[in-house]
Amino acid sequence: MPDIARIEHANVRREGKLILKDVSLSLSKGEHIAIVGPNGAGKSTLIDVISRHIYPLATDEYKSFLFGSEKWMRSELEKLIGLVSERNAIFLNTSYKVREIVCSGLYSSLGFDFHHQTKDEDWRKADEELMKVGLYDKRDRVMNTLSSGEKRRIMLARVNINKPKLLLLDEASAALDFPARASLRRLISTYTENSTIVMVTHELSEIIPEIKRVILMDGGRIVMDGNKEDVLTSENLSALFKEKVHVSCSDGIYTAYC
Numbered sequence: 001m002p003d004i005a006r007i008e009h010a011n012v013r014r015e016g017k018l019i020l021k022d023v024s025l026s027l028s029k030g031e032h033i034a035i036v037g038p039n040g041a042g043k044s045t046l047i048d049v050i051s052r053h054i055y056p057l058a059t060d061e062y063k064s065f066l067f068g069s070e071k072w073m074r075s076e077l078e079k080l081i082g083l084v085s086e087r088n089a090i091f092l093n094t095s096y097k098v099r100e101i102v103c104s105g106l107y108s109s110l111g112f113d114f115h116h117q118t119k120d121e122d123w124r125k126a127d128e129e130l131m132k133v134g135l136y137d138k139r140d141r142v143m144n145t146l147s148s149g150e151k152r153r154i155m156l157a158r159v160n161i162n163k164p165k166l167l168l169l170d171e172a173s174a175a176l177d178f179p180a181r182a183s184l185r186r187l188i189s190t191y192t193e194n195s196t197i198v199m200v201t202h203e204l205s206e207i208i209p210e211i212k213r214v215i216l217m218d219g220g221r222i223v224m225d226g227n228k229e230d231v232l233t234s235e236n237l238s239a240l241f242k243e244k245v246h247v248s249c250s251d252g253i254y255t256a257y258c
Contacts, residue, residue: 007064012056029196032199033197041218080162081166095142096142101154126157204232204255234247241258
């Protein structure tokens with residue numbers, strides 16, 4: 001399968017400290033992966049490198065390809081890559097209506113102003129995405145009146161209105177209760193047919209069954225990369241988190257406890 005993303009020898013420095021250290025990664029079209037690791041492992045930074053929200057140190061060894069090309073306009077990438085992250089979710093607590101937030105994803109804007117000229121087709125697409133996430137009946141609600149679980153669903157609807165080829169989920173279920181997390185996991189599974197998914201998490205139960213490849217990160221490095229069944233073991237997770245970790249799997253859903 002062709003590479004949808006390929007990064008070679010990425011190093012990222014912040015405040016004089018290397019937080020991503022010589023990381024190389026390739027991702028094939030239709031392949032779904034999870035990136036697991038403790039806080040500060042470099043998971044979110046790697047997502048930012050893939051999406052080109054940040055750029056690594058310029059070295060002779062560093063290379064980055066997306067969809068087979070090294071050079072892209074930011075406006076073009078925003079149509080091809082959907083990013084769900086708390087860091088880019090400034091619209092969650094606004095007074096815009098749900099339908100406006102989802103529809104404005106087509107224009108990579110926060111709501112609309114007089115510069116935008118929306119079409120009936122745009123609103124139809126927004127309604128379709130709201131129906132997929134089960135929130136069509138709340139399309140006229142104001143964003144800051146929704147629950148945390150509903151807001152996460154709106155985030156997914158907003159990025160998926162562009163039908164992205166690559167969907168990056170950075171702790172998409174963080175702070176949700178168990179029922180909301182399970183509901184969001186089932187929803188994410190529905191996007192695997194048309195998008196390649198990269199999911200960042202430290203909670204194994206968030207990993208959808210469609211993900212077959214898992215990467216373990218620690219200290220800014222990739223320490224293991226392989227099949228889910230081989231990587232998500234009690235031995236590997238204990239070494240990663242430096243605590244005794246017990247891993248179990250039931251109906252394709254992994255859980256871990258200390």
